[in-house]
Amino acid sequence: MNNGLVSPARAVGLGLSLSLLLLAGPAAAAQKVPATVRVVTWQGKVLYDKKLKTGTTTVKTSGKADCLGGSPSNGRQTVPGATALGILQRASQKAEQLRPLLLSDAFDFGLGLCGIGDSAATGEQWWALKHNHASPSTGGEGTSLRKNDVVLWYLSESYNLPTPEELYLKAPVKVKKKSPTRVRVFAYDDAGKRRPVAGAKVKGADSAPTNANGYTRVELKKKTRLIARASGLIPSNRVTVKVK
Ligand code: B12
Structure with missing residues (x-):
C-alpha cells in the first residue's frame, strides 16, 4: 500500500539502517585510504608526487x-574522511616544501586553497584541482577519495587561460638491463x-620523443625515475623503474 505513510516494520528497518549508518559514520571517517597526491606548478616544477594514506585531518585557515x-x-x-584537501594536508606534514598551506574559509560551500609552501596564487594565478585526472565540480574538502585515487593540485598561470592537459606516463616498474x-x-x-601524445619527452633516460601513438623506447642501466614532459602541458606522474 502506498498511502505516503511508512509501515511500522519498515520504520523499524529504517531506524536500524540509520543507527548502523550513524555507527559506521565515524568508523568510515577514521579509515585511512591510500592515494597519490601530486603538486605541480605552471613553471613545470614538481613539488610532490607520492602515495600515502589519508583520512580525517585538521587544517588551519588564514586571514591572508x-x-x-x-x-x-x-x-x-x-576535514572529515579521505579528501583531496586532507591528503594535501598529510603530505604537507611530511614534506617541508609544502608548508604552510594557505587556506580560505571565506565561503560557506567549502575551503579554498590559495597557497602551498612558497607557491601562493597571486594575481590571476589559482590552484586547480584534478581528481583521477578530471576536474571535479567540488573543492578539495568536498572531493572524497577512494583507494588508489590520484589527486593533482596544479598552480595555474591564469584563470583567463584554459587549464592545460595533464600528462600521464605508463611505464613498467621493472625492466631488463639495457633492453629497450x-x-x-x-x-x-x-x-x-x-x-596518446606525440612529441612528449621522457626525461631520465635517453629516448626519442613519443610517436603519434604516444610510444617511445627507453633503455636503462640502473634504477631510474622517469617523467614525461611536453611544452604547455602539465608534467606527468613520476615512475621509478627498477632494473633486473
Ligand atoms: C569564477 C569561478 C572560479 C574562479 C574564481 C577566480 C576569479 N577571479 O574569477 C577560479 C578559476 C579561481 C575558480 C576555481 C575553482 N572553482 Co570555481 N567558480 C567560479 C564561478 C564560475 C563563478 C564565481 C563568481 O565569480 N561568483 C560571483 C562573485 C561575485 O561571487 P563570489 O562569492 O565572490 O565568488 C567567489 C567565489 O565563488 C570564489 N570561488 C570560486 N570557485 C571557488 C571554489 C571554492 C572551493 C571556493 C572555496 C571558492 C571559490 O571565487 C569567486 C571570485 O572571487 C563559480 C560558479 C558560480 N556560478 O558561482 C565556480 C564555483 C564556485 N567553483 C567551483 C569549483 C569546484 C572550483 C574549483 C575547486 C575547480 C577545480 N577543479 O579546481 C577551483 C577552486 C580550487 C581551490 N583553489 O580551492 C564550484 C564550487 C562548488 C562546491 N560546492 O565546492 C563552483 C560553484 C562551480 C560548480 N561546480 O558549480 N573558480
Whole structure:
C-alpha cells in the first residue's frame, strides 16, 4: 500500500539502517585510504608526487588567504574522511616544501586553497584541482577519495587561460638491463578523457620523443625515475623503474 505513510516494520528497518549508518559514520571517517597526491606548478616544477594514506585531518585557515576574494579568517577546521584537501594536508606534514598551506574559509560551500609552501596564487594565478585526472565540480574538502585515487593540485598561470592537459606516463616498474622497453604517454583533458601524445619527452633516460601513438623506447642501466614532459602541458606522474 502506498498511502505516503511508512509501515511500522519498515520504520523499524529504517531506524536500524540509520543507527548502523550513524555507527559506521565515524568508523568510515577514521579509515585511512591510500592515494597519490601530486603538486605541480605552471613553471613545470614538481613539488610532490607520492602515495600515502589519508583520512580525517585538521587544517588551519588564514586571514591572508584572499586569492578567491571574500573575507577569510584565522581558524582551524576538521576535514572529515579521505579528501583531496586532507591528503594535501598529510603530505604537507611530511614534506617541508609544502608548508604552510594557505587556506580560505571565506565561503560557506567549502575551503579554498590559495597557497602551498612558497607557491601562493597571486594575481590571476589559482590552484586547480584534478581528481583521477578530471576536474571535479567540488573543492578539495568536498572531493572524497577512494583507494588508489590520484589527486593533482596544479598552480595555474591564469584563470583567463584554459587549464592545460595533464600528462600521464605508463611505464613498467621493472625492466631488463639495457633492453629497450616501450613506454607510453597520454594527456588527460579536464573531463578526464585521455589521448596518446606525440612529441612528449621522457626525461631520465635517453629516448626519442613519443610517436603519434604516444610510444617511445627507453633503455636503462640502473634504477631510474622517469617523467614525461611536453611544452604547455602539465608534467606527468613520476615512475621509478627498477632494473633486473
Ligand atoms: C569564477 C569561478 C572560479 C574562479 C574564481 C577566480 C576569479 N577571479 O574569477 C577560479 C578559476 C579561481 C575558480 C576555481 C575553482 N572553482 Co570555481 N567558480 C567560479 C564561478 C564560475 C563563478 C564565481 C563568481 O565569480 N561568483 C560571483 C562573485 C561575485 O561571487 P563570489 O562569492 O565572490 O565568488 C567567489 C567565489 O565563488 C570564489 N570561488 C570560486 N570557485 C571557488 C571554489 C571554492 C572551493 C571556493 C572555496 C571558492 C571559490 O571565487 C569567486 C571570485 O572571487 C563559480 C560558479 C558560480 N556560478 O558561482 C565556480 C564555483 C564556485 N567553483 C567551483 C569549483 C569546484 C572550483 C574549483 C575547486 C575547480 C577545480 N577543479 O579546481 C577551483 C577552486 C580550487 C581551490 N583553489 O580551492 C564550484 C564550487 C562548488 C562546491 N560546492 O565546492 C563552483 C560553484 C562551480 C560548480 N561546480 O558549480 N573558480
